[in-house]
Amino acid sequence: MRWTSIALTLAIAGMPLASAVGQSSGDDWGDDPWAQEQTGWQWYGFIEGAVAPRLQNDPAVDNDYTLGETRLQIEGERQFGDYTATLKADAWLDGVEEGGRGDLREANLAGRLTPQTDIRFGRQIITWGTGDLVFLNDLFPKDYVAFFSGRGDDYLKAPTDAVKLSWFGDVNVDFVWMPRATPNRFITGERLSYFSPQAGRRVAAPPEIDPRDRDQVGEDSEFALRLYQTIDGVEYAGYAYHGYDKQPSAFDRDADEAYFPRLSSLGASVRRPLLGGIANLETAYYHGEDGNGRDPDLPNDQWRWLGGYEHEPFSDITLGWQYSLDWTQDHDALIDALPNGQRRYAPDEYRHLLTNRVTWQGQRQDLTLSLFTFYSPSDEDYYFRPRATYRFGDRLTGTAGANLFGGEDDWTFHTQLEDNSNAYFRLRYSF
């Protein structure tokens, strides 16, 4: 990344700082909030400067930064009777990918269809399930590139074009139709390096991973269903999904390209208070295109489990613990089908993952220190996410943190990202 981009980022990020300090003691509600409620469009947004230097040289990527950008987000909201229209769009100058970029994150209409039915129609963010940064039944698109490179947590979820119908009764039902498949914003090699089993080492773009598109409206539809209810403080839910893998996990040898194979899943979860904290248990069965596990170019079925517990042992300190298991089905068949040289890259039959979250809030929540740890005893790898967030006021927030990857074998999920380990700094001015 060129130094000019960084200077520009810091200069633009610094501008609101000056104005915020200048007016921090003023009475700046802007309009009269006690007057009658707003009608018409209301606009909000933020300007953010962010920079994330790599903490080591990455031989595969010719860039010392995973992130360097100045971002503007504009959000608009308007009531139309019982319906709310929402627009949220980002535009940013990107120092890593060199140029201007844009992203329409939300453009939807939400409201009451009938007294018992809500609808949200259009581009939206959808989340469900009980995990903390671990997803089993939530097969809505994620943006791991943003997550690993130092952008805010808000960017972990990627938008999807969908119709979401919610029916409320003795059992509540959410039904989501995505007319065309929306994959994760996965690592392509553009910003972050990854491990390639074909090459037997860590690689990056060029060439970029460019899988076959799944964007035929109608033909490439995805469906997601959730049934849920809370009984005496215990939240029960059942889930189903029929669509495509969010990662380009399959390979077509004839066309020499990756693609998104079919994926269906069934699952359930329960979440309840326990011993002063919150306990959750979730399971999901992933059924793909390789029923017998003998095709090495397709992912095998998986049965996933997750147990978690979050509590507040001391004032202002929250601790969260999770254990998750990915149990690969027909593992022997997969190993037999792989050529000798590729076997060690295959997933373990049982992948164990432990996570821990420690959050401390001080100075009446203006200062938040947190550390999120992913550790896999079976993959022998780790991912640390330390972070400090300080709210200078209602408009200005600063965040500093790091994404630290490492482990034993170059090809496991977290270790492959080792050369992308970075420290990030973000300054956000909200308006």
Next chain:
Amino acid sequence: MKNTLGLTLLLTAGLAAGAASAQMTDATEIVEAANKASYYAGEDGRSAARMTIVQGDGSRQRRQFTLLRQDVADGGDQRYLVVFSRPADIRGTVFRVEKHVGDSDDRWLYLPALDLVKRIAAGDKRTSFVGSHFYYEDISGRGTEEDRHTLIETTEDYYVIESTPKDPDNVAFARYHTRIDRETLLPMRTEYQREDGEVYRRMTVTEVETIDGYPTGTEARMEDLDSGGHTVTQFRFSEYDVGLPSRIFSERSLRNPPRDWLRRE
């Protein structure tokens, strides 16, 4: 019809106030009456609220939200829905509470940017409510059974109650004194003391209005005497007995707040 109802309410409130100004002598009875007057007015309630948080160095922050409340039982369990509208970084956040007296509350938080419904551990109720000097407990009430109460003085206008915690390890105060208005039974001033009697935290009700027949503290100030900071909370557009349906206190309202019931009349 509406006028008749209003008149009935006024008369009932008048009767209640008349009864209240008769002298009470039992500390626990007074505290429970004050608890009901502060947190249980009407069967349900709606109010817009604005907080101004002033730090010791003079810097200011603000919070604005609408509060919906429904009583499951008078003096007992309650349901709350808090919908934030300001500042920009917490706009759209919704907080839902099922308050259980004598047991842990169930609490949920909705974060709109991630479409995430987070369930929050019961935890310590004596921590800052959304970054203000008020505690979660100051907003939703402290269980009257958690302290021992003594009536230490009765003046012409006030009952003065001293309360000491039954479980002193769980709280920072050694005791607190509450001045309760004999007429309205509203706690007008609460001072939290350390072991040596030093007052380090003070809540004062600075404005009272009678709304729908219920005396209501419409402005309150919480001072942190250690840091010199304070928070002023103002309530406007308050209404009681609006007939909130139970079903709006649900997950549905986190993602899609019940606008019909949030609208100011």
